Amino acid sequence: MSRREIGFYAICLIMMGAGWGLTMPMTKIAVSTGYEHFGLIFWQLVIAVVLMGAFCLLRRDALPLHGPALQVYAVIALTGTVLPNTLSYQAAVHLPSGIMSLLLSIIPMFAFVIALALGNDRFRARRLIGLILGLIGVLIIILPDVDLGQPIPLFWAAVYLIVALLYGFEGNYVTRWGTAGLNAFQVMLGASTVGLILTTPLMIWDGQYIAPDWPLDRVQGAHVVASVIHVLVYAGYVWLVSHAGAVFGAQVSYLVTGFGLIWAWMILQEGYAPTLWIALTAMFAGMYFVQPRPSGPSVKFGRRERSCGA
Numbered sequence: 001m002s003r004r005e006i007g008f009y010a011i012c013l014i015m016m017g018a019g020w021g022l023t024m025p026m027t028k029i030a031v032s033t034g035y036e037h038f039g040l041i042f043w044q045l046v047i048a049v050v051l052m053g054a055f056c057l058l059r060r061d062a063l064p065l066h067g068p069a070l071q072v073y074a075v076i077a078l079t080g081t082v083l084p085n086t087l088s089y090q091a092a093v094h095l096p097s098g099i100m101s102l103l104l105s106i107i108p109m110f111a112f113v114i115a116l117a118l119g120n121d122r123f124r125a126r127r128l129i130g131l132i133l134g135l136i137g138v139l140i141i142i143l144p145d146v147d148l149g150q151p152i153p154l155f156w157a158a159v160y161l162i163v164a165l166l167y168g169f170e171g172n173y174v175t176r177w178g179t180a181g182l183n184a185f186q187v188m189l190g191a192s193t194v195g196l197i198l199t200t201p202l203m204i205w206d207g208q209y210i211a212p213d214w215p216l217d218r219v220q221g222a223h224v225v226a227s228v229i230h231v232l233v234y235a236g237y238v239w240l241v242s243h244a245g246a247v248f249g250a251q252v253s254y255l256v257t258g259f260g261l262i263w264a265w266m267i268l269q270e271g272y273a274p275t276l277w278i279a280l281t282a283m284f285a286g287m288y289f290v291q292p293r294p295s296g297p298s299v300k301f302g303r304r305e306r307s308c309g310a
Contacts, residue, residue, distance in 0.1 A: 012240050017255020018232040021101060024260040025267040026098040026226035027089070037089035038203035039210040040223060041082065045196040047227040052189035055235065059131050060184050063193075068180035073190035081168040081195045084163040091163070094156040098270050099141065099148070101260025103160045105283040108253055108290045109134040110168030120175045130289030137282035140275060151275035185235065253287055 030040060056063065092100065092292055109131050114119035142150065142157045179187050213220060237252065257280070264270040 016233045018259045019229045020256040021259025023226040024101045025097045025263045027224040029222035031092045035209040037086045039208040042203045044227040048192035048231045051231045055185045073194040076191035077195035079166045082168040088163045091160045092157045096150045098261045098264035105257040107164045114172045130286045133282045134286030137279045140279035148276045
């Protein structure tokens with residue numbers, strides 16, 4: 001790439017990191033008045049279906065419904081939205097926004113362990129160093145004797161690590177079994193539709209439907225903002241990886257965590273003890289060592305490339 005291209009893609013990367021990081025405090029606001037997970041997931045998926053449906057319509061992409069495609073939709077819906085969001089919306093009630101951003105930085109490390117188990121990658125000593133550093137960062141967060149300046153419930157921190165584990169599995173599923181020749185927009189539309197089909201009866205059965213208020217209040221507006229940002233930034237991420245490569249795109253993990261902490265401080269006035277920055281340093285160092293080298297193989301997402309871990 002030329003310097004001009006690198007500069008342009010770097011700006012795109014920063015914008016995506018800022019956007020994804022902003023979804024953390026928006027999620028915290030969305031759960032602040034008692035809205036429950038299935039109702040929030042329902043509206044998130046409605047927004048995703050509308051936006052991705054519009055993208056596919058503009059691109060004239062049909063939505064395949066053959067067996068392999070339906071399998072992809074189901075797996076991505078469960079591991080990328082329904083299960084992780086069911087856990088994350090509940091955990092967000094108890095965890096500070098900045099801590100959620102920090103815990104999600106463990107995704108590349110979980111993704112590497114799963115890749116080894118599935119045979120998607122090979123063991124390398126430098127990555128073992130990354131895993132150890134990531135573990136140190138997690139221990140700093142969850143050990144009860146460590147003061148981070150915010151109360152950190154151990155149980156909900158562990159739940160949020162399961163969220164990161166599910167995202168790590170999602171990326172490895174795509175790496176190992178592919179997307180049945182579908183592009184990212186088709187996969188996102190299909191997965192969002194399947195997720196909506198799965199979530200709607202659960203929402204109705206448990207009485208978690210959220211009736212929109214017009215005009216939207218602060219809480220509902222925050223959820224709409226978070227949902228729109230997530231869909232648009234994810235689509236932008238796929239575009240960036242297809243042009244700049246998976247290794248370049250993987251650096252968004254640093255920016256999501258960093259911006260997540262900044263937004264939590266600016267919007268929610270969350271403050272942290274100096275110990276948190278030690279954990280952040282360990283996490284960033286772990287991500288650096290776990291990331292694949294530029295010469296590594298890329299992962300095809302339909303006709304586009306996608307890095308391991310969504």
